Amino acid sequence: MKNFELFLELTRLKKPIGFMLLFWPCLWGLTLTLRFSDDYFIFVKHCFLFFCGAVLMRSAGCIVNDILDRKIDTMVERTKNRPIASGKISIQKSLIYVLILCSIALLILIQFNQKTIILGLASMPFAFSYPLMKRFTYWPQLFLGVTFNYGLIMAWVSLTNEFSYYPLILYFGAIFWTLGYDTIYGYQDIKDDEIIGVKSTSIKFKHNPKKFIFLCYLIFYLSILFLGLIMNYSKFYFLFSILIFVHLSFYQNKLLDISDPKTCLKKFKSNNLLGFIIFINILLGNYL
Secondary structure (H helix, E strand, C coil): CHHHHHHHHHHCCCCCHHHHHHHHHHHHHHHHHHHCCCCHHHHHHHHHHHHHHHHHHHHHHHHHHHHHCHHHHCCCCCCCCCCCCCCCCCHHHHHHHHHHHHHHHHHHHCCCCHHHHHHHHHHHHHHHHHHHHCCCCCCHHHHHHHHHCCHHHHHHHHHHCCCCHHHHHHHHHHHHHHHHHHHHHHCCCHHHHHHHCCCCHHHHCCCCHHHHHHHHHHHHHHHHHHHHHHCCCCHHHHHHHHHHHHHHHHHHHHCCCCCCHHHHHHHHHCHHHHHHHHHHHHHHHHHC
């Protein structure tokens, strides 16, 4: 039981926001294809497979992150008690968990077409090198955005077996969505991070964070509107999109207090709801 609890803590499975933020772009990519297909059985099947893949890869990513950051984590108040940093679990055992999780994820990946498999394998180096970025650049969140939303393109290709600019438009915007929300997330640890010397957009834009976050969210919102135009979505899509803009610009950004870690975490977690809202909005665009 103790080992199982440590595994849950190591993989953050008790904190679903992580794998849900990885899953929402996948679901958006799958839902976009419903504009051109009505095979709902395959759609539901792929939703399930991508959800399992998101959980597995997010869990593996958390372990790799903790292995690479084990020394840094001991110096940060929020992370000093993580299993690897605190010595509760060995690196060897953690690597075994990573191998098991990735093996199961690979079994899921090979259920898709060849193009999706190639895309999935190509993403692996990016997925596991993200934790190193904060040592070299103030833009690790940008790198995270590129990798975290990659499933949007994979999901589209898994159902259509072709590449298209439709998912690329939303993928481009979603990169800035991640850039915005992970900058908010970073303000929880900014004092410790500055002392340690790690880099982030939270630190780079600490004197004027709301302008930067608003710009990120504006680019994301404009990509949503542009997608609706080229997909020839109905007026209901654009009307419902107003709710997305209000959530991003007012609730997450205007009401943000970067000096309050609890507020930052609350705003960050609200992106789970936003992911669901965008999913509903794409459905509205497809069917109304």
